Amino acid sequence: xxxxxxxxxxPQRSFAETKCPWLNAATxxxxxxxxxxxxxxxxxxxxxxxxxxxxxxxxxxxxxxxDVTCEFTRKTDSGTDTLSISVKTMKxxxxxxxxxxxxxxxxxxxxxGIGNEAVQCVRKEISSKGPxxxxxxxxxxAFVLTVTRQxxxxxVVSTDGLSSDTRNTAEQIAGSIF
Amino acid sequence: xRKLLQGRLSKRLNQAEGNNVFNTGLRPLARAGGIVLGVLSxxxxxxxxxVFLPSIHAASDHAASDKDATDKNATYNTNPAxxxxxxxxxxxQVGQSYNFAFGKGKLSVPGNGAxxxxxxxxxxAFPNASYCxxxxxxxxxxxxxxxxxxxxxxxxxxxxxxxxxxxxxxQFTRHCDSCHNPIAVLAGGLTxxxxxxxxxxxxxxxxxxxxxxxxxxxxxxNGGYVMGVPAVLVDEKGNRMPGIPPxxxxxxxxxxxxxxxxxxxxxxxxxxxxxxxxxxPKTLNEYKEIxxxxxxxxxxxxKFSQRNPLTFYQxxxxxxxxxxxxxxxxxxxxxxxxxxxxxxxxxxxxxxAVPFYYGFxxxxxxxxxxxxxxxxxxxxxxxxxxxxxxxxxxxxxxEAFTLxxxxxxxxxxxxxNKNIGHSLIPEVRDLYEAWVEFMVTDPxxxxxxxxxxxxxxxxxxxxxxxxxxxxxxTGGIFVDNHKVWTIHSVAYDNSVQAGRSTxxxxxxxxxxxxxxxxxxxxxxxxxxxxxxxxxxxxxxxxPAYPIVQLASRTRIxxxxxxxxxxxxxSDNPDWMRWNNLGIAxxxxxxxxxxxxxxxxxxxxxxxxxxxxxxxxxxxISWEKFGSARAAIETALKISPDNARATFYHALVERRDGHYxxxxxxxxxxxxxxxxxxDARRELGVTYYQQEMPxxxxxxxxxxxxxxxxxxxxxxxxxLLYRRxxxxxxxxEQLAFFTLxxxxxxxxxxxxxxxxxxxxxxxxxxxxxxxxxxxxxxxxDTSVMGGGSH
Numbered sequence: 001x002x003x004x005x006x007x008x009x010x011p012q013r014s015f016a017e018t019k020c021p022w023l024n025a026a027t028x029x030x031x032x033x034x035x036x037x038x039x040x041x042x043x044x045x046x047x048x049x050x051x052x053x054x055x056x057x058x059x060x061x062x063x064x065x066x067d068v069t070c071e072f073t074r075k076t077d078s079g080t081d082t083l084s085i086s087v088k089t090m091k092x093x094x095x096x097x098x099x100x101x102x103x104x105x106x107x108x109x110x111x112x113g114i115g116n117e118a119v120q121c122v123r124k125e126i127s128s129k130g131p132x133x134x135x136x137x138x139x140x141x142a143f144v145l146t147v148t149r150q151x152x153x154x155x156v157v158s159t160d161g162l163s164s165d166t167r168n169t170a171e172q173i174a175g176s177i178f
Numbered sequence: 179x180r181k182l183l184q185g186r187l188s189k190r191l192n193q194a195e196g197n198n199v200f201n202t203g204l205r206p207l208a209r210a211g212g213i214v215l216g217v218l219s220x221x222x223x224x225x226x227x228x229v230f231l232p233s234i235h236a237a238s239d240h241a242a243s244d245k246d247a248t249d250k251n252a253t254y255n256t257n258p259a260x261x262x263x264x265x266x267x268x269x270x271q272v273g274q275s276y277n278f279a280f281g282k283g284k285l286s287v288p289g290n291g292a293x294x295x296x297x298x299x300x301x302x303a304f305p306n307a308s309y310c311x312x313x314x315x316x317x318x319x320x321x322x323x324x325x326x327x328x329x330x331x332x333x334x335x336x337x338x339x340x341x342x343x344x345x346x347x348x349q350f351t352r353h354c355d356s357c358h359n360p361i362a363v364l365a366g367g368l369t370x371x372x373x374x375x376x377x378x379x380x381x382x383x384x385x386x387x388x389x390x391x392x393x394x395x396x397x398x399x400n401g402g403y404v405m406g407v408p409a410v411l412v413d414e415k416g417n418r419m420p421g422i423p424p425x426x427x428x429x430x431x432x433x434x435x436x437x438x439x440x441x442x443x444x445x446x447x448x449x450x451x452x453x454x455x456x457x458x459p460k461t462l463n464e465y466k467e468i469x470x471x472x473x474x475x476x477x478x479x480x481k482f483s484q485r486n487p488l489t490f491y492q493x494x495x496x497x498x499x500x501x502x503x504x505x506x507x508x509x510x511x512x513x514x515x516x517x518x519x520x521x522x523x524x525x526x527x528x529x530x531a532v533p534f535y536y537g538f539x540x541x542x543x544x545x546x547x548x549x550x551x552x553x554x555x556x557x558x559x560x561x562x563x564x565x566x567x568x569x570x571x572x573x574x575x576x577e578a579f580t581l582x583x584x585x586x587x588x589x590x591x592x593x594x595n596k597n598i599g600h601s602l603i604p605e606v607r608d609l610y611e612a613w614v615e616f617m618v619t620d621p622x623x624x625x626x627x628x629x630x631x632x633x634x635x636x637x638x639x640x641x642x643x644x645x646x647x648x649x650x651x652t653g654g655i656f657v658d659n660h661k662v663w664t665i666h667s668v669a670y671d672n673s674v675q676a677g678r679s680t681x682x683x684x685x686x687x688x689x690x691x692x693x694x695x696x697x698x699x700x701x702x703x704x705x706x707x708x709x710x711x712x713x714x715x716x717x718x719x720x721p722a723y724p725i726v727q728l729a730s731r732t733r734i735x736x737x738x739x740x741x742x743x744x745x746x747x748s749d750n751p752d753w754m755r756w757n758n759l760g761i762a763x764x765x766x767x768x769x770x771x772x773x774x775x776x777x778x779x780x781x782x783x784x785x786x787x788x789x790x791x792x793x794x795x796x797x798i799s800w801e802k803f804g805s806a807r808a809a810i811e812t813a814l815k816i817s818p819d820n821a822r823a824t825f826y827h828a829l830v831e832r833r834d835g836h837y838x839x840x841x842x843x844x845x846x847x848x849x850x851x852x853x854x855x856d857a858r859r860e861l862g863v864t865y866y867q868q869e870m871p872x873x874x875x876x877x878x879x880x881x882x883x884x885x886x887x888x889x890x891x892x893x894x895x896x897l898l899y900r901r902x903x904x905x906x907x908x909x910e911q912l913a914f915f916t917l918x919x920x921x922x923x924x925x926x927x928x929x930x931x932x933x934x935x936x937x938x939x940x941x942x943x944x945x946x947x948x949x950x951x952x953x954x955x956x957x958d959t960s961v962m963g964g965g966s967h
Contacts, residue, residue, distance in 0.1 A: 022376075024376060026372065026376070027372050027377060030377050031377075046274075062416065064340065064344050087285065112536060112537045113535065113536045113537070115333075116717065116719070138333075139717040140717065163375075168377065171331060172376065172379060172380075174333070175340075175379070178336040178340060178715060
């Protein structure tokens with residue numbers, strides 16, 4: 001128990017000095033169109049992460065090792081816009097990633113160039129207010145990006161209702177996880 | 179406090195804005211620079227959950243500024259004072275939280291990127307690519323799939339730079355991003371508390387990064403450009419007009435548009451040198467400066483530059499752009515096209531993994547076509563040596579011979595870097611993979627011997643002859659994942675320089691019962707990237723990345739008689755085959771064999787002065803100066819003004835103490851080739867030895883202008899400057915010499931690595947045999963001192 005508490009305390013000290021490891025607030029503000037607030041929640045140490053350089057620097061706390069969830073919110077006259085990023089390291093990739101994909105409710109469109117694989121959750125009724133959601137995988141880590149806006153997004157919007165801003169944001173997140 | 183900061187910033191912004199009624203240039207400043215990190219308002223409790231809520235204020239409108247960048251009707255402000263004020267306000271804001279880890283005012287260190295005004299530049303000062311794509315549709319289409327566009331976002335880059343970012347700190351990534359993401363560097367985005375909207379990351383090297391470069395600082399690389407404030411128009415007087423004008427403004431002044439964006443520099447190899455050359459500076463590795471790659475220098479030393487008199491062959495002047503930006507018919511509207519053709523903005527090269535990852539089939543097809551069709555390499559199965567008598571049968575095809583069942587055979591394969599303007603592999607040798615696949619099969623296609631195969635897990639046969647290197651760290655461990663800041667030594671480097679050749683030896687045994695013939699194939703294969711790196715980036719479940727055959731040659735050998743056969747159309751003539759063998763032997767320090775090979779050259783081509791010069795050069799390397807003189811003087815009889823022969827003649831004269839003659843020779847070479855590094859260096863040394871310090875200094879300074887890294891120039895200039903009382907300059911040169919000189923202790927790290935990896939340690943030997951046979955080869959003086967594996 002003491003070890004658990006210790007393990008929890010160690011990364012927290014560095015978290016106080018660190019921002020969302022996947023996207024900076026200025027970029028999120030650019031996507032949402034103005035002033036944002038950021039919440040970085042629940043840093044969970046998933047243990048060793050597969051891939052580049054993870055075991056080489058055990059004496060340093062690498063924020064990108066942690067399954068951090070970030071939420072950026074922007075208050076507008078008509079409501080609240082949000083951009084949330086949830087990252088999770090999967091122990092059983094085949095099984096767990098399927099459950100992430102299931103969040104889309106069965107209607108997905110594949111996206112290329114985002115992580116190892118990515119899909120856009122396609123909504124039945126496309127509206128400017130409806131959330132845009134992308135589920136993606138980088139090696140053994142899944143992430144979900146959800147963008148909810150009160151107004152139509154600025155960038156080009158595909159026929160499936162995905163804005164170029166959201167797509168690019170997902171790619172940036174994947175890039176940070178890589 | 180937060181409000182106070184915001185208030186101050188707003189005031190500055192308002193002052194900067196003045197009476198302008200337009201947004202161009204201001205909004206980017208407000209958008210990125212107007213973000214103020216507030217006081218951490220953390221809702222945190224001890225336990226497993228800790229929530230921090232720092233308030234972020236972005237004081238601009240993204241949608242509006244995006245629109246502005248492409249709005250044809252946007253008002254265009256050209257007032258320099260306004261623009262300067264806006265930039266200053268932005269730079270002041272970014273500068274408040276910027277990590278000036280390497281000194282105040284040093285924006286891009288450990289990189290070399292520079293910007294006019296030497297202060298941060300708003301990212302949206304760069305018109306985005308889609309803005310250019312309104313008119314330049316072909317360029318935009320090609321650029322989108324090119325590696326320049328994808329210079330930052332690709333996972334193969336991000337994975338590596340993330341390690342640096344997450345272990346040493348983001349400020350160190352300015353080294354890489356000075357070239358991979360210059361806007362991020364110059365906008366001040368690469369700092370711990372970045373207030374910069376990174377949406378430009380997606381475009382990497384966008385149109386207006388290259389088209390805004392005004393000059394290069396030197397040819398040191400690492401982003402050695404000087405970026406101007408982007409401008410797509412100049413005024414009537416030719417002054418640059420930063421900002422983003424509507425299309426109508428450009429269309430009304432096309433000549434002024436062209437002057438703004440088409441610097442002469444864009445056509446020159448020095449422009450490419452700013453990034454296609456890199457070192458690992460002490461600010462990055464906290465060790466010393468290590469040269470990483472020198473593609474520009476390799477071009478400078480190649481026949482294509484016509485600057486180097488010492489190349490083995492001659493060629494037409496060709497720049498980097500001449501190969502990588504060839505003209506082709508444009509399919510889309512392109513105002514930059516001339517006579518229906520447009521220079522490639524795909525920059526085809528060796529980057530096949532990136533288009534494969536993104537599904538850019540057109541780019542992948544063009545890349546593979548580029549790699550295969552350039553006549554860049556020549557593969558020559560040149561000779562066999564039979565175990566029964568040890569004699570060399572060469573050149574194959576021209577010599578009849580017999581082959582017996584059960585014979586142990588050595589095959590000598592000569593790989594010529596024939597028409598590449600740089601080495602094979604020129605950059606990132608730790609990740610890019612080119613190798614020789616050598617296969618011997620029986621009449622049924624069954625393998626008798628195979629080297630350079632791909633294993634079931636996708637990795638390359640460790641014992642393949644590869645044109646890569648192995649950088650190692652202080653633990654003698656291969657520097658995986660391109661962690662270049664940990665490199666202290668290179669265990670071996672088997673790249674083939676432009677115009678040179680390498681000899682690869684294979685040994686196998688003909689089966690004792692075999693009837694018919696054996697088929698021998700040697701091919702140079704290429705993969706971007708090493709399987710282990712792709713595995714590290716993407717995990718092991720990625721699809722197989724393309725392997726491209728660059729060049730190949732097959733010969734069939736009968737059991738029994740093998741008469742002479744007609745050459746293939748792609749074969750070099752026999753004199754050149756011998757010449758390439760001689761070059762390979764020379765580079766492997768097998769001087770007797772090299773002289774024999776060059777001797778065959780002059781038998782076949784007695785008119786070929788370079789054949790004699792090659793004999794002379796080999797004798798000089800062997801320290802047989804008398805023999806060298808005779809051969810070189812023969813070359814000079816055939817070709818009296820031959821700069822190459824004259825250069826080596828000078829070395830012979832030096833050896834004989836004929837310094838005046840030596841100086842005269844070298845002056846002749848310099849007169850013909852003013853950018854010859856070697857002639858300048860040797861002339862400087864001779865002047866120095868002859869107590870002619872002014873003349874020596876002139877030569878070493880000229881040498882340094884050609885190659886700012888030349889150690890002889892640094893060292894000798896430090897001595898010469900001191901002699902003339904120029905203490906500061908002397909000190910500076912000595913510091914450069916000390917910084918750049920190879921650490922004499924570093925090879926021990928390489929030895930550690932090679933001891934730990936016997937399966938590939940032979941690759942570090944100048945010559946070695948590839949064999950599955952336990953005894954390790956035919957008794958043969960040509961492999962004495964080498965190794966086998």
